[in-house]
Amino acid sequence: MSDLFTTVFLGALFFGAVTAAVPLLLAGLGEQMSEKAGVLNIGIEGMMIFGAYTGFLGAYLSESLWLGFATGMLGGIFVALIMVVLCVRYGLNQIVIGIGLTLGFEGLTALLHHFQFSRTYPRLPAAEPFPIPILADIPVLGPALFRHHLIVYLALVLVIVMSLLYRRTQLGLNLQAAGDKPAALDVAGVDVFRTRTIAVVFTGAMAGLGGAYLANIGAGLFVPFITNGAGFLGIVLAMLARGRPLWVLLGAMLFGICLGLTTALQVAGINIPTDVIQMIPFLAVMAMLVAFGRRSSLPAALGLPYERGAR
Amino acid sequence: MLSPAHHPGEAAPIIELDGVTKRFPGIIANDSVDLALRPGEVHVLLGENGAGKSTLIGMLSGLLQPDAGQIRIDGKVQSIGSPSQALGHGIGTVFQHAMLVPTLTVAENLLLGGPWWRRPNKEGLVEKVETLAQQLGMRIKLDALAADLSLGEQQMVEILRALLRGSRVLILDESTSMLSPAGVEELGALMRRLVERGMALVFITHKLREATAFGDRISVLKLGRKVGEIEPGRFRELDEDTLMAEIVEMMFGIRSDDPESVAQVPGPVDDTIAPLFSVRDLALPAGPNAPGLSEISFDVRPGEILGIAGIDGNGQKQLAEALAGQRADAEGSITLDGAAIDGLTVGGRRARGLRYLTDDRLGEGTVGSFPVAINFFIKEVGAPPYWKGAFERGAAIDQRAAELIKDYDVRTPSRQTPIGQLSGGNVQKVVLARELAEGARVVIYNKPTYGLDLNNTLSIRQRIREVAAQGKAVILISTELEEVLGLANRIAVMAEGRITGFVDNGPDARMNVGRLMIGISQ
């Protein structure tokens, strides 16, 4: 039994954990920016599923994963733009529109899948990994962490970029102001709508990219409802992380590792019912909330549409 | 008192409003208003609550767009489509309510507005702030969180921000209403220094003394129209009392000498009467942004008004909340009519006749989206006769609300209007009616006239006197010394969460209170 836990197996396990974490990381980073700017983006699941579809379509037609990521981002941005117009510009209720977008794009992509792919189930070729020299040869950790597609490292770099952006740039200040006191940002001469638009579009791009990653690398194909609530998990991660990109990464990895653990325990033949094992990641998060959740400080204007001059 | 040291001539205006009109649903907030803002002048804008002052400012700062009329800047017709355009024209505004992002530091707040991809230039800022602050005699804590600043400090930051942006026009909307007397003087001096640098200032206030002390020119708005203007020439000719009388006549159509001065100073009440309300060793732990309380003890006799003076933020609000029962962490004993009430909840204390009139009428005093009628009763939800069993008795509520609206002269379109749409003064009257209507025995007023116009201020002060005259015990917390001196029989001074001394009202009271406030004991 224990001889199953070879370095190869452990490597694959953690490799899988990373693969599972990346879409959550991207969704969480995206949602984080929306929330920072005061928009509770419940439509992220819709952005993700549409990004998964357009990302797969792009990669499949162009035979290029990179083009697929680009079309995935565009797909996510398309849904985000609807959200921008309705929720940022016109101040419509973010929860209603968010749920509407999620349902709508789940339905639309299932429909499109039915007409396009349901007879052929096209699958993409294996994604070329980009092993990082030397590091990739470390036992277990090497294959787990340093033999991924380039996009995975880019996602990790993004964590650092986002941290710097929030802490070191004017945009970071603007975003925080848009979420905490939009009127103050407005009178300082910065367009609140534009700031929030940037944030929501970024969310769309990240969610779309996450969806495309899920379809193109995670699965290698598109099936309806493939995102399976990953966007909602992104919302939870963003709220838990309270504005810190690194925490999104930690949360996403926690989920990924718990999923890997589920597989590991089963492969080891440990006879715990899978449904019980599957509760682990959620229990872990709830435990974190009970222990550290006190006074989670979300942006003061989260969810509030901004209207200039309104009292 | 300061008086204009420098007398500007009729320089060409930077900004001219020409027949500017602004309509809101059901109201003309500004009706063909003409106004000129000239360099080197403090232009005071006066008017009752709801006269349209803030609306006018909104159009100058790009928050609102006029429905008719034009705005000329440097003689050319311009539109001010957004706050950033206003800033571009050199118009800086310090709004009635603080406009800083509480979670950012002062420096970050000052840096807001740069190109978005840039790295905020903190070093450059430090340099500029140092020079400006030195020139103007301001003290700025760049690394403090905006949320940790006092209101006065926040205002300074906002003024500084306007100056950093190279503003030629600076608008101050009711900037003095939250300042201590010393803060007001300081702001006045700063305003003088700014006009000396050739800026045009707009100064909005409800306090005529400030208008006469700091202004060069006065315009009066009434019901959205400009009803009068006093030119700098005449302004300088008239003495303060005549000036005030003239302004009051323009604003209210009544003639009066000094409307705020009080005929007779209330003396101490007979101290052989048993106290109605006693507090012993009240204490409260300090919070992250608030001082704690310690060793607070006092008595209030029936018919007595105990004034609590002190600079804002020295624990007055915490004291009021502890007395009202809103602070579970308070220690010490409180007795009303000989019975301990410190174990009771807010509702329990209220049932015994303890009433607390909060200073935050919109934040906690009322529910803005609820009708006026319901707001009269939100402290006695479920009580008869307005609720029977668990059910609301709409007719009883409506009827009583109508009476209270009439008795307290609440100006509202209807009983069903959401209270948030009323002007501040009218909201205050609703809160007042709620606390005083029935069964009050001890009343705590916290800044009862903050932000109110003269008429409302005077009528509310009169009510406070009447309440005491009915044999109730009154605690009056106020940062306005005039108010305390005009109403209280005895004055306690608070500093850093303690009472530093008591002063019986009388001829020497002003000096004694002042000494206590700046830390010199009697």
Added chain:
Amino acid sequence: MSAQDISTRPSTTEAAPEGEAGQPATPAARGVGKRLAMTVGPVLVALALAGLLLMALGVNPLTYYTYVIERGLLSPSGVQQTLTRMGPLLFLAAGLIVSFRAGIWNLGGDGQFLLGAVAAAASAPLLAMIMPAGFAVAIAFVIAIVVAMLWSLVPALLKGYQGVNEIITTLMMTFLGASLANVLVKLIFLDPGTTVPQTRTLPVADRLPRLFDTTISSGLLFGLAAIIAVHLMMVKTSFGLKLRIVGANPRAAIHAGLSVPKLTVAVFALSAGLCGIAGALDVLGVQGNVRADWNPGYALTVIPMVFLARFNGYASIAFVGLLSVLSIGGESAARRLGVPNDFTLLLVAIVLIVLAIAEYIDHRLSKAAKV
């Protein structure tokens, strides 16, 4: 922040047409008429938009909609299905109204629904063996309520006493609830008589009675009663007013001496209890048991409906009715025309979004009209 701040255009002004304190009937009636027009119009626009999509798929939209209306609204058996479907949805709407009006964003309705359903399904068939079915069903309801309330306790306490944002906790509890429901069904309350992972089945005869000679479950009547009761509770009683004060301005609630933490816990209990009843109602009235992996996700689709209804109970009945017509009729129309069933999802989404836009335009127009 707290989620109270997540504003909703519909709720910004509480002086809604139905009146807080006895308004004359005529303006109210006119208000209802206008609301009706403002609902029917956008629905037509939404249907036209979805129709364009159908044409692109080569399907005649008129035929499609004829089928939808015929099945969802006109055919006797179809309308009975629609009305039956409404029962649990109305309870969910009632539960959501309680919490949303109190400013608490209970997004965990689906988890509470599932656990209520499992609790009812686990208890009713067993109880029915030892007592009259009527009692068994009644007790099962009580058990479902208690279980759903307990399930909401963690988010409730975290929110009430620690200020932890309930959107995160309730979302998490929904994920967790779905897993737990599965565990309970597969491992604990499994029907030993079958290999299929499901609970014991409550015989048809023991379920809630049907109305007259129809297949309409009496759950509809309970649902209607519940949502009207909740509506009246919120607008006419002192308890409802307290909840609304907490929802609209928690600081004012503290100032007025209300115990915000206790009320918060009470809101969660009520809201979760009602969602739990919805689950129990679906099981005890319609399904008879709970199968593993069953999660209809009703609460998620009901959330936008109660928003569109501005948290008004009566309007929610209409919107829940609309949702039921679309889902029952849409399923049938899709099948008959060979369109994948997923089109129904898209249809519901388009209706939702267009209604929200119409609401906005209405808001703008009425603002402009007052000048």
Added chain:
Amino acid sequence: ADVEAIAILTPEEGTDYGWNQQGVDAARAAAEKAGVELIVAQGLGYGDVRPTLRELAEEGADLMIAHASGYNTSAPEIAEETGVAVAIVDTPEALKQGLIADYTLSGHEGAYLAGVLAAKTTRSKTVGVVVSGEPPSWNSQSAGFAQGVKATDPDIKVIYAVIGPAAYSDAAGGKRVTESVIAAGADVIFGQGNGSSFGMLQAVETTKAADGEKVMFIDVIGDKSSIDKGYLLSSVIWDIEPVYSAMIQDLKDDTFGTKSYAIGIKDDSVRLLKTPQVDEAVWEEVQAVREKMVSGELSIDPVFDAAEVRKLMSEVEE
């Protein structure tokens, strides 16, 4: 009785090369054979299908095939209510003359053969079973597969993994778990899942076994040959047409509801798919095992319970 129309209800669209498609295709073939009309109601999900059942009954269906174990509570109820005959799965005890018939489809015999095939194909002496859920019909195949492997070579390890929450459409999860199982040494994967099985197939196509060679995939229920890229070793094919034809005939003969229907290897309604990837010699050996089963010399009991299945794996592994 006259039979003019039959209906089939499936939870997902009948384009999944699996359970739903086999059901719809078989119903179509059976209807055509019997000259009756077929009404297809697909993609109904796992929620409440009573509305659809009632509507189909109204539309004149004489037999409603409720092709999902999730429908086996509702369908008999509607049968009682409307008097229209229904066929349900996995519930042999629910028979009722003229009204309710059961067809319990178990591919355990075919899966046993697949196990034999896998045991003879594996180079690493490790095979994997990946499933997206644990419904009875899959459990019996997982168990059958493990028994087949064990009977052929007791030293071969069988690794068992269930994907995760709501995994029916979790293609990414299917791929991830399959990759882990391959990394644990498996070079033949026996996969069961709906949308997620395409993820498993993808994993097999894009991951090398420990020895650097191909990993092979054994599918169930449907035939994915048309979309295969050379990794499909076999599939436990279910042909449900004979079952449905028998049902229609029984309905005509008024004997419907008196017996359960089943599929099995005897009449080739359960059979192993022969792809070009199967070694001829191995195929002969597998056929020999099949003969033993047909002749009754070898019989395998189906195991439907998930816990039992998992126990079987641990035993196999020991």
